[in-house]
Amino acid sequence: MALIVGFGVAVILSPIAAWAATRVGLVDRPGPLKVQQHAVPYAGGIAVLLAIAVPVAVDRPSLLVPLGLACALGLADDVLDLPVKIRLPAEVLLGGLVAWMVAPHDVWHLAAALVVELVLLNAVNLLDGLDGLAAIVTLAGAAGFAVVLAGAVSTLALALVGALAGFLVWNRPPARVYLGDAGSYLIGTALAVMLADAMHHGAPIISGALLFVGVPVGDTIIAIVRRARARRPVLRGDRGHVYDQLVDRGWPLHASVLACAAAQVVLTAVGIGIASLPSSTAIALAGATISCIGVAALVSFTSPRSWAAER
Numbered sequence: 001m002a003l004i005v006g007f008g009v010a011v012i013l014s015p016i017a018a019w020a021a022t023r024v025g026l027v028d029r030p031g032p033l034k035v036q037q038h039a040v041p042y043a044g045g046i047a048v049l050l051a052i053a054v055p056v057a058v059d060r061p062s063l064l065v066p067l068g069l070a071c072a073l074g075l076a077d078d079v080l081d082l083p084v085k086i087r088l089p090a091e092v093l094l095g096g097l098v099a100w101m102v103a104p105h106d107v108w109h110l111a112a113a114l115v116v117e118l119v120l121l122n123a124v125n126l127l128d129g130l131d132g133l134a135a136i137v138t139l140a141g142a143a144g145f146a147v148v149l150a151g152a153v154s155t156l157a158l159a160l161v162g163a164l165a166g167f168l169v170w171n172r173p174p175a176r177v178y179l180g181d182a183g184s185y186l187i188g189t190a191l192a193v194m195l196a197d198a199m200h201h202g203a204p205i206i207s208g209a210l211l212f213v214g215v216p217v218g219d220t221i222i223a224i225v226r227r228a229r230a231r232r233p234v235l236r237g238d239r240g241h242v243y244d245q246l247v248d249r250g251w252p253l254h255a256s257v258l259a260c261a262a263a264q265v266v267l268t269a270v271g272i273g274i275a276s277l278p279s280s281t282a283i284a285l286a287g288a289t290i291s292c293i294g295v296a297a298l299v300s301f302t303s304p305r306s307w308a309a310e311r
Contacts, residue, residue, distance in 0.1 A: 002055035002155045006162025009051035014170040017043040018177035026078060028178055040175055042078050044167055045071055045183020051163035052156065052190070060152030066098050066189055070121065074185030091118055098189065102153070102196040113196040120195070121188035123216035126223060127260075128184045130243055130253055131175035132168055136261045137215050138187050139164040144212040144268035145194040148205050148275045153197040160190050173254050188216075203279040207286035211271030214290070215264040218297055219243070226302040242301050267293075 021027065021041035029039045049071045056063050073090050076082055082090075095117030103113035128134035139161055146157035164187075170176045179187070191213055198209040219242050227234050246256040270289055274282045 002059075002158040003162040005054050006051045006159040007166040008162075009054060010047055010163040010166025011169050012166075013047035013050055014044055014167050014177055017041075017047040018170065021177075026180075028180070040178050042178050042180030043075075043182065044171060044177040044179045045074060045181075045186050047177075048160075048163045048167055048179070048183055049186055051166060052159040055159040056152070056156050059155040062101065063152065063156060063193060066094060066101065066193065067186055069094055069097070070189035071182045071186040074125075074181035074183065077181040077185070091121060094121070094189065095192070098192055098196060102193050103199050109196075109199050113192070113199065116195050117189060117192040119217060119220070120192045120213060121185050123213070123220040124188035124191070125181060125184040126220050126241065127216045127243075128179055129239075129241055130247075130257050131173040132171050133243060133257045133260060134179060134184060134187065134216075135164045135168050135171050136257065137264045138191065139168070140261060140264040140268050141191060141212040141214075141216075142194070144271050145191075145198070145209065147272050148208060149194060149197055149201070153194055156190060157194055160187070173257070191216075204277055204282035205275045207282040208271035208273070208275030210286060211267040211274070211289065214267040214271075214293070215260055218294065219260075221294075222297055222301050225298060229302055242297070245301055 018041040021043035026042045027039040028042060049067065052067070053064055056067070073082075073087070073094065077087060092114070095114040098117045099110045099113035103109045124134055124138060127137060142157045142160040142164070146154055146161060149157060167177075167179075167183075171178070195209050195213065198205050223238075223241055224234055226240060227236070227238070232238070243256045243260055246259060247253060251259070267289075271286075274286050274289075277285065
């Protein structure tokens, strides 16, 4: 039911959110780091929040607090372009809230959950660079959490899968509405809640869950290493992400999106399988998967020569 409700609400509200955003001027205009040719309204994230709020409010309404705050922070960033000195402390406070509400209450798990929130919030934001990309990749990851988790957080995962599927009706290329920072911060926080909840379930599920966020986190790590190797500011945006490099190598935009989505689907399937294995086997297999794919991706996408001519 959470899946169906999430899908239905998102399908209905996404164009309404796009219309409202256009009326108030909340649109993403073409620019040096943009791929679209025309202004596209933000506020899709608000539709996604409302779509997951209905099922989550029935099962565990307290989870709507960090999710709502993440969406609000992103919306403020959309409108005001918040400086790092304001945004980062807000993200840390949000991470602390997620950790306290969801993770086991010992120092190591709380610290890990805080880091998970900071990483995933920004990773999904960085991934949101092509029409439909962030939505379809995180949908695949959320589906894995829906399979291996239980209770209210599984309801959240199912609702998110439905909401993102409904949103993709309007966000698929050519997108008629974008997630905006409100949406990417929301989705990153939802995934952080799921990964923090996995900490209650033992090594196999934690090991598998790491793969459910493999593409967003991997793209972020690659971006950091690539910029460091090129001696460019690590925090400065560019068009050299994995999906951008695929386009630069001649891939159509939709093919780049589908390639990233397919990679996440494969990682999610492997993660679901790992979650049912004995602990030592699960840890070893997850480590081997992350190491092999990670090394291959770093070699393929971090050479400064592969994007040196980029704007």
